[in-house]
Amino acid sequence: MSEIKALKPTVEILYAEELAALEANxxxxxxxxxxxxPKAVRTFILGSSKPLKLKRKNVNVTKKFYGDDTLIERCIITLAGNRGLMLVGEPGTAKTMLSELLSAAICGCSTNTIQGTAGTTEDMIKYTWNYALLLAKGPVKEALVPSPLYIGMQKGIITRFEEITRCPAEVQDSxxxxxxxxxxxxxEFGEEGLLCASSGFNVIATANTRDRGVNEMSSALKRRFNFETVFPISDVALEAKIIEGEVEKLIKNSNIDMEVDRDAAEILATTFHELRExxxxxxxxxxxxxxxxxxxxAVSVYYQTLMSSFYYGDSKIDMSTMVQNILGSVLKESREDVDKLRSYFNIVVKGKSTKMGGNWKDFYEAKKWIK
Ligand SMILES: Nc1ncnc2c1ncn2[C@@H]1O[C@H](COP(=O)(O)OP(=O)(O)O)[C@@H](O)[C@H]1O
Ligand SMILES: [Mg+2]
Structure with missing residues (x-):
């Protein structure tokens, strides 16, 4: 059978060697x-200062989350204490990434996940039935279709609950x-109908502050979770480094033969940072x-730009394409924000272009695309 390369490998597959090295040491x-x-889980997420030995091989444990190291420790301690962990924050602050990393390191599985939507029902959270079997045999074990929560309890692994606040509050309360x-x-199972969670079971939920919000979550449910807020990256150089690293990962997984231009990544990180702040x-x-x-x-804008340059351009990051892609991101919420972007270019980018020239100059000249 030919090997199928996953479009997006899971964390446990992507970092299988790092996890094995951590386990061995x-x-x-x-x-x-x-x-x-908990110590090794922390190292998996924050990286190790020196390589670890695995069968005479040296394995580097890379840093995966940048920001507040103590946040990671608190998250791990929450989970070690068998309390649910709720990661809240703006979209794109690595809540999903963190919950995948934590799950993979703690139980070796990051895919036991419920995706919360407005249409999520209580059955989807608990269990459903294979109706053909249910009709033929009644409520027997084989007729039950377990939910990721059920599987988590049965196997003693983590259940991830993504975007929990998008579900109706009464569904969350289950x-x-x-x-x-x-x-x-x-x-339906009568006296045998009690599933007790095995050790290792826990829930990591994520919630975006831009959605209906955690305010509407019942206080009874809130009390069952420890809340941790994940903030956007505050350092421009670090954000540029993350963009570079993430795009490099995307390039590796595709057939694109191009280097990431550090300078362009820094311009993009600066623009995103300044517009955000x-x-x-x-x-x-x-x-x-x-x-x-x-x-x-920002990672997606850079990758789009890079692909355009690779397939249609001269394999050099083109600032006009970058500006067009930034425009697409800025206008996602409101068409009227085009004026805000234009005035950002007229005041801030113009100043930087005069002062620093180079790529900033090309960037400023591409403002004709903002329309
Ligand atoms: N603090 C951070 N450290 C490392 N990468 C980050 C950080 N913040 C954002 N990222 C990058 O942005 C992506 C955020 O995506 P995601 O986890 O889906 O965010 P969220 O679930 O908060 O909306 C990550 O995969 C990572 O590439
Ligand atoms: Mg997410």
Whole structure:
């Protein structure tokens, strides 16, 4: 059988070697049924200072999350204490990434996931039935279709609940008894209808502050979770580095033979940062667009630009294409923000182009595309 290369490999596959090296060198105490100790989980996410040995090979554990290291420690401790973890923040602040990394390191599985939507029902969270079997045989075990929450409890692994606040509040509340008593009732099974969670089970939920919001979540459910807010990256150079790293990963997974231009990544990071913060590095006030100017969005703008240059251009990042892609991001929420972007170029980019020239000059000259 020919090997199928996944379009987006899971975290546990992507970092299989790092996880194996961490496991082989892990001498820290572990909570019950954890694959790695809290110490090693931290190293997996924040990187190790020196390579780890794995069967005479040196394995570098890369840094994957940039920002507040203590946030990572608090998240791991929350999970070690069997409390649910709720990651909240603006879109694109790496909440999903963090929940995948934590799950892969703790239980070796990052894909046991419920995606919250307005259409999520209580059945989807607990369990459903294979109706053909149910009609033929009644409520027998084989007729039950387990949800990711059910599987998490049964196997003692983590269930990820993405965008939980997009679900109706009463549906979210079906988690309350599972999180507090760690049992799930299956009344159809009669006396045997009690699923007790195995050690290692827990829930990591994510919620975007831009959605209906955590305010509408019931206080009973809120009490079952420890909340951690993930903030956008505040350092431009770091954001440029993340864009570069992420785009390099995307290039590796495609057939594109191009280098990431550090200078262009820095211009993009600066623009996103200044539009997000509403102030330029020179201190000029900027009217903020209502769209989310996240790092994830910047990565996508850069990758789009790079692909255009690769397939249609001369394999050099083209600033006109970059501006067109930035415009697409800025206008996602409101068409009227075109004026805000234009005035950002007229005031801030113009200044930087005069002062620094080079790519900034090309960037400024591409402002004709903002229309
Ligand atoms: N602090 C950070 N450290 C590392 N990468 C980050 C950070 N913030 C954002 N990113 C990048 O942006 C992406 C954010 O995507 P995602 O996890 O889907 O965000 P969210 O779930 O918060 O909307 C990550 O995959 C990563 O490439
Ligand atoms: Mg997300």
């Amino acid at each position: 892990d001498d820290g105490p572990k909570p019950k049924n954890w694959r790695l100790s 988690l309350i008894s599972v999180l507090s008593d760690k049992v799930l009732n299956i009344p 509403g102030i330029s590095s020179e201190g000029s006030r900027i009217d903020k667009p209502s769209a989310v100017m996240s790092t994830a969005e």
